[in-house]
Amino acid sequence: xxxxxxxxKIWRQANAQAKGEMxxxxxxxxxxxxxxxxxxxxxxxxxxxxGEEPVAxxxxxxEGICGACSLVINGRPHGPLQTTTCQLHMRSFKxxxxxxxxxxxAKAFPVMKDLIVDRSAFDRIQQAGxxxxxxxxxxxxxxxxPIGKQIADEAFNSATCIGCGACVAACKNASAMLFVGxxxxxxxxxxxxxxxxxxxAEAMVAQMDKEGFGACTNTGACSAECPxxxxxxxxxxxxxxxxxxxxxxxx
Amino acid sequence: MSWISDxxxxxxxxxxxxxLTGLFLVSFLFVHLSGNFLLxxxxxxxxxxxxxxxxxxxxxxxxxxxxxxxxxxLHIYTAIVLTRKNAAARPVEYVANGSNKKVTWFSKNMGLSxxxxxxxxxxxxxxxxxxxxxxxxxxxxxxxxxYKDMYFLVASVFKNEWWVNPVYLLGLLLLGFHLQHxxxxxxxxxxxxxxxxxPIISRIGNLISVLIPLGFATMPLYFWLFN
Ligand code: HEM
Ligand code: FES
Numbered sequence: 001x002x003x004x005x006x007x008x009k010i011w012r013q014a015n016a017q018a019k020g021e022m023x024x025x026x027x028x029x030x031x032x033x034x035x036x037x038x039x040x041x042x043x044x045x046x047x048x049x050x051g052e053e054p055v056a057x058x059x060x061x062x063e064g065i066c067g068a069c070s071l072v073i074n075g076r077p078h079g080p081l082q083t084t085t086c087q088l089h090m091r092s093f094k095x096x097x098x099x100x101x102x103x104x105x106a107k108a109f110p111v112m113k114d115l116i117v118d119r120s121a122f123d124r125i126q127q128a129g130x131x132x133x134x135x136x137x138x139x140x141x142x143x144x145x146p147i148g149k150q151i152a153d154e155a156f157n158s159a160t161c162i163g164c165g166a167c168v169a170a171c172k173n174a175s176a177m178l179f180v181g182x183x184x185x186x187x188x189x190x191x192x193x194x195x196x197x198x199x200x201a202e203a204m205v206a207q208m209d210k211e212g213f214g215a216c217t218n219t220g221a222c223s224a225e226c227p228x229x230x231x232x233x234x235x236x237x238x239x240x241x242x243x244x245x246x247x248x249x250x251x
Numbered sequence: 252m253s254w255i256s257d258x259x260x261x262x263x264x265x266x267x268x269x270x271l272t273g274l275f276l277v278s279f280l281f282v283h284l285s286g287n288f289l290l291x292x293x294x295x296x297x298x299x300x301x302x303x304x305x306x307x308x309x310x311x312x313x314x315x316x317x318x319x320x321x322x323x324x325l326h327i328y329t330a331i332v333l334t335r336k337n338a339a340a341r342p343v344e345y346v347a348n349g350s351n352k353k354v355t356w357f358s359k360n361m362g363l364s365x366x367x368x369x370x371x372x373x374x375x376x377x378x379x380x381x382x383x384x385x386x387x388x389x390x391x392x393x394x395x396x397x398y399k400d401m402y403f404l405v406a407s408v409f410k411n412e413w414w415v416n417p418v419y420l421l422g423l424l425l426l427g428f429h430l431q432h433x434x435x436x437x438x439x440x441x442x443x444x445x446x447x448x449x450p451i452i453s454r455i456g457n458l459i460s461v462l463i464p465l466g467f468a469t470m471p472l473y474f475w476l477f478n
Contacts, residue, residue, distance in 0.1 A: 009346070009347075011346075072345055072347075073349075074347050074349045075345055075347035075348045075349025075350070076349035076351065080349075100346055102345055102346060105341055105343050105344065105345055106340060106341055107339060107340050107341065108340070170351070172337070172341075172359060173337035173341070174337070174341040175340070177262075205261060205263060208262070209261055209262050212339070212340055213262075213340055214262075214336060214337035214339075215263075215265060215266055215333050215336060216262075216266065216440070217358060217359075217436070218358065218435075218436040218439050218440065219354050219358035219359055220353060220354055221351055221353075221354045224351045224353040224354060225351060232439060233444050235439065236440075236444030237442065237444070238263075238442075239263050239266070239267075239441065239442040240441075240442025241442075242261075242263045243258075243263065243267065243441075243442060246254065246257070246258035246261075246264075
């Protein structure tokens, strides 16, 4: 175990209306086995002891599956590794490092407090069509619906998106197209998704645009930062789904 | 009909315009480059002058010229619309700049490369298109008929107004940068993504991003340095 001293530059903002700023904190005796969030817990305990307001940040499962944790660390969503912030450990940093910690930046993700942003734009996109509403019956027996292994795998890969928003945070255009691509593709590839396929593509893309996300330039930054390694192919599939729906849909 | 305007003004619809006009401009580059290689035919420029005459008089080419201008116009207009929307989508920038090594410089700077190509394009149009149509340029006789000596104009611009050459070379370099990302990107935008073909498309993009600028660069270099 190594102990490290750090300088943290953290975005502090009292509430959604307040004007925020970067504040500097020094922290000593950090164990390099700690997760990044545990390091922030230590900072917060210090702040509480001093009677200061602790730094607000999102977290829940702390095991890389819920997508709640966020943070842009040294300019990269979830920091230097392609993982969630809860799965990032202090061994990825060096003693004496200065670490910049900022919230996801996007018009569609307004800052609520400090490092917490409002990601309900993603919920509204999902509500616009990211579901199957036709009756699909009770859970079928395994292999009752024939689906090729490769398709099943790809649909599953798309479905692993945890909706954390790192794609938006990473994209120079704050585009949500990787997220929407994954959420559309997982249904487009499976039989249960066919009934509402065109309506879903049109509705989800319309909601995405309404929320004020940018458009994709195919830089691939989203996929390169995605903790679930959702591929750019999902964006191509979304484009195909949307354009096909617009130009061939009857409604 | 509102579904058409809905579709075309959506984020993906704008990207559709961007990619289709971009690929159309790539096809124009191929035609333009192959025609221009007539400069190197050892006939004192006769073939090139006949080609220039055809390109500036034939009806079908005049129609295509309008399509080309519209293509450029739509590409640039959509680039501006998208760039503004994309900037508005991130009103507050990050303080720290972290970059992921997997993201290429070319892909992040399409606006920059495109804008420099545009500056080059305006200079280029003034140098040749404008002068061919509005200046008194010398005539040549080919098979008993008089033609404007475009070959002479090209040779003299690159030789006597040699300062344009660095601008041409820079413009071509940035055109290469633009294509390095743009060509493959356009296919992803169109939804044309496939395990077998996408790697081939990327390689074609890499290849043309080098060969097209090199091909064009031979012309100023030849007249500037070797003629
Ligand atoms: C011969 C000239 C040109 C060619 C062959 C060309 C080609 C392309 C291609 C193939 C794309 C990719 C489209 C996509 O990602 O879907 C593209 C994108 C782009 N072009 Fe051009 N282009 C040219 C000139 C210009 C000019 C003059 C400008 C600027 C004024 C420009 C600005 C852009 C921008 C900003 C993008 C990226 C848009 C985005 O996805 O965010 N281009 N271009
Ligand atoms: S806290 Fe659940 S993924 Fe990080």
